[in-house]
Amino acid sequence: MIKIAVISDIHANKDAFLNVLNDINEFNPDKIFCLGDLILAGYDPNFVVQKIIELKEEMKENFEIIQGNTDKMVAYCDDELIQKTIESYPCMGYSLQDDVKITDKKYIDFVKNLPENKYVEVNGLKIELVHGSPRRQNENIYPDLTDSTVSEMVQDSLAELILCGHTHIPCGYSLNCSKTVINVGSVGRSMTKDRNAVYLRLMVDDEGSFSSEHRIIKYDNQKVINHILSRGLNRGEDLAKMYIA
Numbered sequence: 001m002i003k004i005a006v007i008s009d010i011h012a013n014k015d016a017f018l019n020v021l022n023d024i025n026e027f028n029p030d031k032i033f034c035l036g037d038l039i040l041a042g043y044d045p046n047f048v049v050q051k052i053i054e055l056k057e058e059m060k061e062n063f064e065i066i067q068g069n070t071d072k073m074v075a076y077c078d079d080e081l082i083q084k085t086i087e088s089y090p091c092m093g094y095s096l097q098d099d100v101k102i103t104d105k106k107y108i109d110f111v112k113n114l115p116e117n118k119y120v121e122v123n124g125l126k127i128e129l130v131h132g133s134p135r136r137q138n139e140n141i142y143p144d145l146t147d148s149t150v151s152e153m154v155q156d157s158l159a160e161l162i163l164c165g166h167t168h169i170p171c172g173y174s175l176n177c178s179k180t181v182i183n184v185g186s187v188g189r190s191m192t193k194d195r196n197a198v199y200l201r202l203m204v205d206d207e208g209s210f211s212s213e214h215r216i217i218k219y220d221n222q223k224v225i226n227h228i229l230s231r232g233l234n235r236g237e238d239l240a241k242m243y244i245a
């Protein structure tokens, strides 16, 4: 049996990440997969990326990571993208404007150089890691889609199991085409009703059959709200209230 912890969408939320890491330590996984969106809209991007780099160095080939859409936004940020984001989603735009200033250049380079997707094989089980969907880094795999909609999104994937994040809402599909899709949820900006952190425990047996469990992890949301408000961002209150259940 191979045990895998799958995390996504940490979004610079140190408190949520540390509590999730405690739970992952109890699980004692053989592997960790990270599906991107390490940064944007939290309060401690440097801590989160540094911790990820340490995990990667510690676990070597047993740590896999891909890039998320907000990692890409920070990595390729310019004035035009900031303006466009401020117009469409003001609190995110103002956060982006500041995040590129507070994130250390070496950490921006780290997320810039990550691949958009990755295939891995575990005990013969073919798994694809994506951020949004196999065809687009920012496509939403929500819980309320039809079998045919999700099947279309994953039809070009060569994997039996597709692991994704991006929407910040955990869900799963066992499709008629025999593929399985699991959205692992978000560590740092969960959009579930209770706003607790979510990650996935995945167990793959010797024959490549698998089972999984979404883990719901509490953290001090008020502390995170205070950290975000203390950044003094324009529209910072809008950003902070997303952490209230």
Ligand SMILES: [Fe+2]
Residues within 6 Å of the ligand: 009, 011, 037, 068, 070, 166, 167, 168
């Ligand atoms: Fe995200």
